Amino acid sequence: MTTLDTVRPSRRGLLKGATGAVLLGFHLPSRHAAAQSAPASAPPELNAWVVIHPDDRVVLRMAKTEMGQGVRTGLAQMFAEEMHCDWSKLSTEYVTPGQSLARNRVWGNFLTAGSQGIRSSQEIVRKGGAAARMMLTQAAATRWGVPAGECSAKDSVITHSGSGRTLRYAEVVAEAARLTPPADVPLKDPQQWTVIGKPVSRLDTADKTTGKQVYGQDLRMPGMLVAVPRRCPVFGGTVKSFDAAAVSGKPGVRHVLKVGDSAVAVVADTFWQAKTALDALPVEWDTGENGRVSSETISAILDEGLTAPEAFIGNQQGDARAAIAGAARRIEATYSYPYQNHAPMEPMNATVVWTPTRCDVWCPTQNGEAALAAAAQAAGLPQTACDIHRVDLGGGFGRRTVHDWLADAILIARQVPGTPIKTMWTREEDMVQGRYHPVTKCRLVAGLDAENRIVGLHMRISGQSILSTAFPGGLQNGRDPVQFQGLNAGGAEGAIGYTFPNLLIDHAMRNPHVPAHFWRGVNHNQNAIYLECFLDEVAHATNQDPLALRRSLMANHPKHLAVLNAVAERIGWGSPAPAGVHRGLAQQMGFGSYVAAAAEVSVERGELKVHRIVAATDCGHAVNPRQIEMQVEGSFVYGLSAMLYGACTVKDGAIEQTNFDTYNVMRLGEMPKVETIILPSGGFWGGVGEPTIMVAAPAVLNAVFAGTGRRIRDMPLGDQLRQRG
Amino acid sequence: MATLNINGRSVQVDADPETPLLWAIREHIGLTGTKYGCGIAQCGACTVHLDGVAVRSCALPLSAVAEDQKILTIEGLSPDGTHPLQVAWRALDVPQCGFCQSGMIMAAAALLAEKPRPTDEDINEAITNICRCGTYNRVRAGIRQAALGGTAG
Structure with missing residues (x-):
């Protein structure tokens, strides 16, 4: 069986570059997922929510998006509350909407908005944690030949009360994963909570103090080009004409493109080259009736x-x-x-690799599922041939629940098949093309x-x-x-x-x-x-x-x-x-x-x-x-x-x-x-x-x-x- | 071709002299901890040190940076994330989305280098970086804690 871990490209593909910058791997494992077999060392998936590594690391999979609001830490607290895992060894990873589709939306709704991050997923996450604990405990009890009711779990260790024997979660996870998940998953009474309600530190602070945290703006891939688009500043307007020849000879410029009916873009080796050329690009807009609105x-x-x-x-x-x-x-x-305007500190961006048979996107989004739907439509491909690999957001505030910027990024990448294209909005574009x-x-x-x-x-x-x-x-x-x-x-x-x-x-x-x-x-x-x-x-x-x-x-x-x-x-x-x-x-x-x-x-x-x-x-x-x-x-x-x-x-x-x-x-x-x-x-x-x-x-x-x-x-x-x- | 002294090493950058320092740092040298937020020196997400002084690198062309001027980015602030500000930031959970925080920390580090015990007014004047998540009060608390050697909040 191919475990989810083998089709997880977003983290696996991250490679450290020589300068310390983070590079995305050139290989996009999701494209080849079906052909891959699980590496022998792949840690077993206990259930959809959690992977337990041999060194006791527990990885919680997340459908919601971290944008600063702390949902990563909050969800982890709710999960740990029921799973009784060692908090110090708990981390999280994003699942992709493609994986979710393939598994009948086991992780629920990806939408992270409306202050819903905790409240709309608290039950499903807590039950995921409780089910994991029950299966691990049952596996240990079976190995010992004792009733599960005589066993308890704390900090990722299961103890048999009669004999004092112990087993670590990592030692029984393979057996636990083969068990039928429990149908009835009781949750703790709030009075019994010991992790929920505690002011624990965030799980994601350290990298945000050293520059290591990777945002969409920071993504790099070998061979990647950078696109800077400009959409008609009057909403509903279209491109009447533009003079590509005027800027196509500028340094680093590779492509000068029309994007749909309403935008143009310059694709260059670097952002600065693309932006400079775009600023010099003569464009005539047809603003229509809306041009008279004030x-x-x-x-x-x-x-x-x-x-x-x-x-x-x-x-x-x-x-x-x-x-x-x-x-x-x-x-x-x-x-x-x-x-x-939402004006998140990180302007809109998306990195896209489009081919006639596959479209992969790396981007900050508040709704992976909506991003996948928007991507598939713009890519001209079925959703099963696309996926969205999320990175943490440099602010969302609602702006990243809608994917106009992503659709345009894909329309750009479609014109440069097979080449990773990072489309980056300028702050000016972000301000005048808001929602x-x-x-x-x-x-x-x-x-x-x-x-x-x-x-x-x-x-x-x-x-x-x-x-x-x-x-x-x-x-x-x-x-x-x-x-x-x-x-x-x-x-x-x-x-x-x-x-x-x-x-x-x-x-x-x-x-x-x-x-x-x-x-x-x-x-x-x-x-x-x-x-x-x-x-x-x-x-x-x-x-x-x-x-x-x-x-x-x-x-x-x-x-x-x-x-x-x-x-x-x-x-x-x-x-x-x-x-x-x-x-x-x-x-x-x-x-x-x-x-x-x-x-x-x-x-x-x-x-x-x-x-x-x-x-x-x-x-x-x-x-x-x-x-x-x-x-x-x-x-x-x-x-x-x-x-x-x-x-x-x-x-x-x-x-x-x-x-x-x-x-x-x-x-x-x-x-x-x-x-x-x-x-x-x-x-x-x-x-x-x-x-x-x-x-x-x-x-x-x-x-x-x-x-x-x-x-x-x-x-x-x-x-x-x-x-x- | 420009030569830059960045985080203690000398690097050659093949970029147009008008290229802002920010983009040389991010795209040519590959250090992405310094962020693009506005491009007009308003938000401070691109703050680095130039000879110890906080500057907004998005509006500073390469042509204005001399070979022997020392550029320090967030990646070079401390070898292992143990600058007193980084320690305080972690203790207080200052960042939310974190996008502006490299610039915040660099602006704060320049302040502390100049004024080890800044007053509230000093902090107000030095920290004009924009944070949309709204971490300002924790930024202030983090600077105070770092100024006190990490002994109080």
């Missing part, structure tokens, strides 16, 4: 949607319109949120009774639907359910934390031509600003304490309330803040978790300084508190970067921001102190990579209002505080 025209379309009669309903309780019409007082406000956080506006109207109680709330969202671009199949009779994240009446993903006697949340879908996509935090980012800042407005307009107003609406939402109370208590809500410092609050539920934040800020001469943030998270089960802290801290950087600076604007159909000089992000010196409170209430599995982003901006914006009386309703903040209010 941020102003998009804004006008969204404005129309704010009061349009037709809209998709997201959450409806009672009759909000009637309640507001009959209310003693109305408060209303309109907010807006712009396009954002953007959608643009929306929101008009909120609250009706109050004579005692200033909210009797009705209408929240009208106008703007772009992600699913319409990213996954039209997910639309429900045209309605995009993702639009209402955090505003839903219930559910595990994003339930509103307030009860209003009458409520209407609806969405006038208006889709400009700029492609929208999932962006860390997704629609929670703006939905939380809209609702949490508007409630703050209502509180201040009616002389109510913002915390007290929220609490009055949260009696039916104890988990939302618990995290809000936790941050309020820790920040000292209700007690005086330091001189010149002002506080703001926000809470939201999303990605299965409940989060809240309290911020302390000061504003002097229009300059905002965020001093301190307290964040609370209830993610049900907390797998690794240290990782959660890291994700919470990082969420503030991502969320506040967008709030402070982030905006992609449109001119003549194209995105105007081309690099970090015009798409600024937060730096170290702006970073507040972050105190993380983890409140795992148990009984469910929530995400942690994204939820805290939801509350970062509204907590700070509410603090800004407390300090200045300025209500910031249009993101980003930019220089609004320096302008006269």
Whole structure:
């Protein structure tokens, strides 16, 4: 039998070059997998999840992708919890989607997004670990001729309680692998966990401190060429003409190519040669109708949607319109949120070897299976003739769940058959060919009774639907359910934390031509600003304490309330803040978790300084508190970067921001102190990579209002505080 | 043909003089720990030392680097990953995706070489590298720990 190990090219093929750089082996074992026989020394596969080497190393196979969020370590903890293996000898490797296809998707879904890494695979991974332990224990018991119930396992060693005899996992793995996997795999009660819940160090830190960690950008193969593409900067536009002869004689240039209908590329010996030639390449684009679109025209379309009669309903309780019409007082406000680019530190790239019968790809992707489907389509080959060999990501944030860049890389490699082609985007290409956080506006109207109680709330969202671009199949009779994240009446993903006697949340879908996509935090980012800042407005307009107003609406939402109370208590809500410092609050539920934040800020001469943030998270089960802290801290950087600076604007159909000089992000010196409170209430599995982003901006914006009386309703903040209010 | 002194050895690089040092390091010499992030000296992922000073190699043409100037990359920072910053980075789990971390560490190493006990303001001024995962607070803690000789957090 050919074990999986023999068809694993991504790591096996890595060779150390003379300079210390990592080279990919010229041989691509997957191409020849069927012809290969397993080497005699190949360690046996115990089950799909795990290989145990003779020296006791345990290798866990992973379908999810590591992009910094710590999923490698978290999955390993869950696996080790049940397998009882020696943590110090545990490592991981990626399986390929091709292997998964061939084995009936034994590793489950590869999608690593939506803060799903842990929660969507916790059961299958824990059961994989438990089944491995049961089979190993049974094998030892059989060898000893004793009941398995008399044997226990710890740190990769099985002990027979009666005789004290021991066997290492590695000594019985061959016999264990021949056993029928157990049908019934009981899992530990959370009370018994000893690895899950511990702040263990990451498994992948060391190589990230020495430069040894290999990213897609770093891949090298003998004979490899580098391609740098440029796609029509106006989405939907095409190549009218280009003058290849003008640059084909430049140093190192091998090919000047058209890529599909909409892009060109220069293939050269090095990136710098390709980029330099591409910059000099004359290209004429046909931008079509979209070339007339601007941020102003998009804004006008969204404005129309704010009061349009037709809209998709997201959450409806009672009759909000009637309640507001009959209310003693109305408060209303309109907010807006712009396009954002994911801007991961590593621009898009993929290394491809295409032949008429086979296509292999090495790339950073958040979804190996989707990458395989995209690759096969672009390669003109069946999925069984293609595979995706993953490397860790230099950031993902949702951008690497969609594979437009990979399809183009394959269309380039198809024109240079048999030659490894590394296609690398410039930062400029990455900025203008993004898949953007959608643009929306929101008009909120609250009706109050004579005692200033909210009797009705209408929240009208106008703007772009992600699913319409990213996954039209997910639309429900045209309605995009993702639009209402955090505003839903219930559910595990994003339930509103307030009860209003009458409520209407609806969405006038208006889709400009700029492609929208999932962006860390997704629609929670703006939905939380809209609702949490508007409630703050209502509180201040009616002389109510913002915390007290929220609490009055949260009696039916104890988990939302618990995290809000936790941050309020820790920040000292209700007690005086330091001189010149002002506080703001926000809470939201999303990605299965409940989060809240309290911020302390000061504003002097229009300059905002965020001093301190307290964040609370209830993610049900907390797998690794240290990782959660890291994700919470990082969420503030991502969320506040967008709030402070982030905006992609449109001119003549194209995105105007081309690099970090015009798409600024937060730096170290702006970073507040972050105190993380983890409140795992148990009984469910929530995400942690994204939820805290939801509350970062509204907590700070509410603090800004407390300090200045300025209500910031249009993101980003930019220089609004320096302008006269 | 340019001659570079990199990580203590002299290497010949057959590249156009206008080629940024970053690409000579990555593509000609084959040291890929130094990253391309922006190409316009904004993000700092390409930070290396030139005669002990942190520079952004993506915007520094080979023609501006003299033969006797000492270039240090992340691969040359310590022979075995035991520079105090690398030790602190591992102790605190500073990196997330890790892509920016070579540049972060090189920027921090230049800071510590100049100011062994940097203040918070010193750190703010010296570390302007971009990290999208958001490791800033741990970067600061790592620098502090390294400055204290790895004895405190």
